[in-house]
Amino acid sequence: MNISEYYSLAYQQSKLDFVDIRLNTDNLLFVDPRLIEFLDTPLAKQMQKHLEIFWGELLKNVKQKSFTQADYLLSGLSEPNETRLGYAFSKDYGNSVGSKLRQRMAVTIYNNIAVKTGVLSHFADIELYFEDIGSDRISDITTKIIKSVLIDYTQEQCKIHKIPMKTFVQKDIFDIKTLKWVTRKVELPEYFGKPIIFVPKNIVRLENTAGKNVSCFYRFAIRQFVSNDTEMLKDISPTGKDGQILIRDVKSKYPLSKESLTNWTLHFGELLVDYKTDHLNGRLKTLSDDEIMEIIYDDGYSDVG
Structure with missing residues (x-):
């Protein structure tokens, strides 16, 4: 039972702006802050503003060792079930930000060199440097921070498609003016x-994309920076013809690790900027309707990107 079926809409996914989620099970799609950051739409800009304000306030409190306030900010990041994205129905796989994870995240933020030096200033970049941050957790955290924007979006879509709404009490809505988690009565479909909250289809990604983003950044760093740094190549044993150092030799010497990515970002001042502007720009794409439909209308997506 998808939204379009339950509400007897005239359209399915290709004609809808939001993800036509299945209502009785997981929808293995995940909100992607990187897409939000790159999209040039009024809605995406609203979402990005929420992410920037939350992330900036969290970093400020952690740097100032105001851990009580930092923990308060993290306390609102429980797993959102209203969107039905990710593992909302699979309790064994759910990734809410519990008390232990909140403490670990606060300590990680405080101790992370990329944070201390100001390199990690954008929320969307945390997957490149933070351990234990994958598609599901990033999606959950992002969804909670932008929840007020998604509620407004859902209400607009309900008006467009004449979907009835009911009044629900929604907790943990981040207010960017007061920097508080607030509780409000809001109109939502049910x-x-x-309650159900709709998610725009142009901000979701597949589950394995987070890992691909990290490996993609790693390959870019190896090819464009590490392999051109004579100091870093000194102790590498070449396997190429006539003593040529190959990319595989560099990778063998410097295997993928988020610690290495952090150190390289500090060592090569333009690495992250070049990756996001020269490499990602033009390559970062939203999912097609076909890719989304394989997940929300079919049983799996083993053959999808």
């Missing part, structure tokens, strides 16, 4: 008494 499914068997449970």
Whole structure:
């Protein structure tokens, strides 16, 4: 049972702006802050503003060792079930930000060199440097921070498609003016008494994209920076013809690790900027309707990107 079926809409995914989620099970799609950052739309800009304000306030408090306030900010990042994205129905796989994870994240932020030096200033970059941050957790955290924007978006879509709404009490809505988590009564569509929040289809990604982003950044760093640094090549044993150092030799010497990515970003001042402007720009794409439909209408997506 998808949204379009339950509400007897005239359209399915290709004609809808939001993800036509299945309502009784997981939808293995994940909100991607990188897409939000790169999209040039009024809606994406609203979302990005929320992410920047939250992330900036969190970094400020952690740097100032105001861990009580930092923990308060992290306390609102429980797993959102209203979107039905990710592992909302699979309790064994859910990734809410519990008390232990909140403490670990705060300590990680405080101790991370990329944070201390100001290199990690954008929320979307945390997957490149933070351990234990994958598609599901990034999606959950992002969704909670932009929840107020998604609620407004859902209400607009309901008006467009004449979908009925009911009043629900929604907790943990981040208010960018007060920097507080607030509780509000809001109008939302419902499914068997449970509220539903719609997600724009142009901000979701597949589950394995987070790992690909890290490996893509790693390959870019190796090819464009590490392999051209004579100091870093000194102790590498070449396997190429006539003593030529090959890319595989460099990778063998410097295997993928987020610690290495952090150190390289500090060593090569333009690495992250060049990656995002020269490499990602033009390559970062939203999912096609076909890719989304394989997940929300079919049983799996083993053959999808």
